[in-house]
Amino acid sequence: MEQERILVVDDDEGLLHLLRMRLSALGFSVTPCTTGSDALVAARQETFDIAITDLRLRAEDGLVLTEELLQIQPGLPVIILTAHGSIPNAVDAMQRGAFGYLTKPFEDKELKATIDKALIQLRMTREIQRLKSLVKELYGLENVIARSPAMQRLFQQVAQIADSDASVLLTGETGTGKEVLARILHANSRRSKGPFVALNCAAISESLFESELFGHIRGAFTNAMTAKRGLFQSANGGTLFLDEIAEMPLPMQVKLLRAVQEREVREVGADYMTKVDVRIITATNKNLTECVKLGTFRHDLYYRVSVVPLNIPALRERRDDIPLLAQHFLKQSASRANKDVRGFTPAAMHRLMGYPWPGNVRELENAVEKAVVMSRQDMVLPELLPSGGASTDIGMKPLTEAKEEFERSYLRNVLQMTGGNISRAAQFAGRYRADFYKMLKKYGLHPSMLKGRHDLELSEVEDAAEEVKDV
Ligand SMILES: Nc1ncnc2c1ncn2[C@@H]1O[C@H](COP(=O)(O)OP(=O)(O)OP(=O)(O)O)[C@@H](O)[C@H]1O
Numbered sequence: 197m198e199q200e201r202i203l204v205v206d207d208d209e210g211l212l213h214l215l216r217m218r219l220s221a222l223g224f225s226v227t228p229c230t231t232g233s234d235a236l237v238a239a240r241q242e243t244f245d246i247a248i249t250d251l252r253l254r255a256e257d258g259l260v261l262t263e264e265l266l267q268i269q270p271g272l273p274v275i276i277l278t279a280h281g282s283i284p285n286a287v288d289a290m291q292r293g294a295f296g297y298l299t300k301p302f303e304d305k306e307l308k309a310t311i312d313k314a315l316i317q318l319r320m321t322r323e324i325q326r327l328k329s330l331v332k333e334l335y336g337l338e339n340v341i342a343r344s345p346a347m348q349r350l351f352q353q354v355a356q357i358a359d360s361d362a363s364v365l366l367t368g369e370t371g372t373g374k375e376v377l378a379r380i381l382h383a384n385s386r387r388s389k390g391p392f393v394a395l396n397c398a399a400i401s402e403s404l405f406e407s408e409l410f411g412h413i414r415g416a417f418t419n420a421m422t423a424k425r426g427l428f429q430s431a432n433g434g435t436l437f438l439d440e441i442a443e444m445p446l447p448m449q450v451k452l453l454r455a456v457q458e459r460e461v462r463e464v465g466a467d468y469m470t471k472v473d474v475r476i477i478t479a480t481n482k483n484l485t486e487c488v489k490l491g492t493f494r495h496d497l498y499y500r501v502s503v504v505p506l507n508i509p510a511l512r513e514r515r516d517d518i519p520l521l522a523q524h525f526l527k528q529s530a531s532r533a534n535k536d537v538r539g540f541t542p543a544a545m546h547r548l549m550g551y552p553w554p555g556n557v558r559e560l561e562n563a564v565e566k567a568v569v570m571s572r573q574d575m576v577l578p579e580l581l582p583s584g585g586a587s588t589d590i591g592m593k594p595l596t597e598a599k600e601e602f603e604r605s606y607l608r609n610v611l612q613m614t615g616g617n618i619s620r621a622a623q624f625a626g627r628y629r630a631d632f633y634k635m636l637k638k639y640g641l642h643p644s645m646l647k648g649r650h651d652l653e654l655s656e657v658e659d660a661a662e663e664v665k666d667v
């Protein structure tokens with residue numbers, strides 16, 4: 197097992213040396229510091245499992261240091277050493293986030309016992325965090341549907357690059373699943389145990405961008421009462437997902453570029469840089485090269501973030517996914533609404549397959565949810581689903597629909613050609629007059645529209661109708 201790392205802060209060099217010896221003997225790796233500011237520098241550079249600090253440091257206060265350490269490494273157990281063991285101090289220490297305290301002088305046994313307790317707590321917090329993210333990722337993954345060849349190809353690419361640290365740019369129309377894919381990339385990378393931190397660049401004001409991304413120190417500006425961790429620091433060891441990257445204001449793009457290039461950030465108000473280890477995934481539904489041409493997106497940043505560009509096809513370009521997705525959303529919605537809706541009638545599925553889905557998977561999800569809520573029987577009927585667009589995309593229609601469309605225009609053409617003469621048209625089409633008439637009726641066609649001799653044509657139609665009756 198890896199050695200646990202302990203940060204020890206004491207301005208008394210003799211005591212610091214002693215502690216270092218004792219802790220090393222117990223098998224820990226020790227980083228000794230004589231001042232609080234040294235300790236903060238160390239905490240920014242490496243992750244510790246425990247910190248031990250004297251309450252009274254020469255120029256600093258152990259409790260303030262505790263708070264600052266917790267800002268940098270939330271959840272770090274900090275043990276305070278007090279010379280006098282006054283109870284108010286100890287209570288104050290606990291309230292300010294310290295894990296526990298030891299009264300000087302203390303025995304090795306006491307020291308060991310307190311450290312052991314702190315380690316147990318630390319392991320528990322870390323395990324819970326790990327399980328939480330694992331459950332979340334697994335839950336997300338098992339619900340991802342990618343049956344179509346287009347998505348299969350995409351997932352092959354994802355498998356190839358998931359393990360690298362290369363920056364990925366996800367493009368695709370709204371609702372195609374860019375965020376879903378970003379999470380999949382993270383979950384399949386060697387950073388999967390680290391955090392996945394997401395920022396929607398469109399939802400944040402320009403003035404807050406910098407402190408949001410890089411954090412700020414206490415007093416960096418008015419209202420900055422406490423220090424704040426930036427998203428870069430929060431994503432340390434994991435993935436930072438910058439959604440709607442095209443919306444990032446130009447001045448911020450310069451700063452982001454530096455962070456991405458150097459892998460270090462400067463907190464607002466700080467005079468030092470902090471190293472960060474993050475993988476960057478960005479997403480946009482805009483054409484980013486177009487934005488570069490228009491001058492709203494920096495060329496150098498584009499080049500940095502698009503090392504691996506991945507495009508998620510629109511739903512209408514992968515209609516094979518529709519039935520599975522629809523059934524999946526139906527199951528979810530039915531259980532949420534506590535309704536016994538089991539599926540779609542063939543005509544309803546037909547409609548789902550024919551609709552162009554400008555809002556992609558998200559629109560499908562919403563449409564199915566609405567249909568389930570309104571459905572009065574166990575199969576969803578087509579009336580409950582969005583319609584339209586059927587004639588805009590003839591290449592991708594179900595066969596029956598495409599056939600019907602062809603027949604309709606064929607009949608019109610034949611009628612036009614024969615000047616609306618049903619007998620001749622039927623003959624031309626190789627059908628009996630009665631059959632031909634039935635077909636016209638089916639498609640709501642009327643020969644009068646084509647020949648402009650309403651009187652004659654009517655009698656002809658009636659004629660034909662008689663024949664139909666006879667059949
Ligand atoms: N392949 C999929 N399988 C199951 N659900 C999916 C799939 N793709 C997307 N979804 C669902 O569709 C919805 C939209 O996905 P997501 O938010 O990832 O899209 P997006 O591309 O980021 O959209 P936007 O551009 O609007 O931000 C989510 O509810 C998501 O769970």
Ligand SMILES: [Mg+2]
Pocket residue numbers: 374375439
């Ligand atoms: Mg999104």
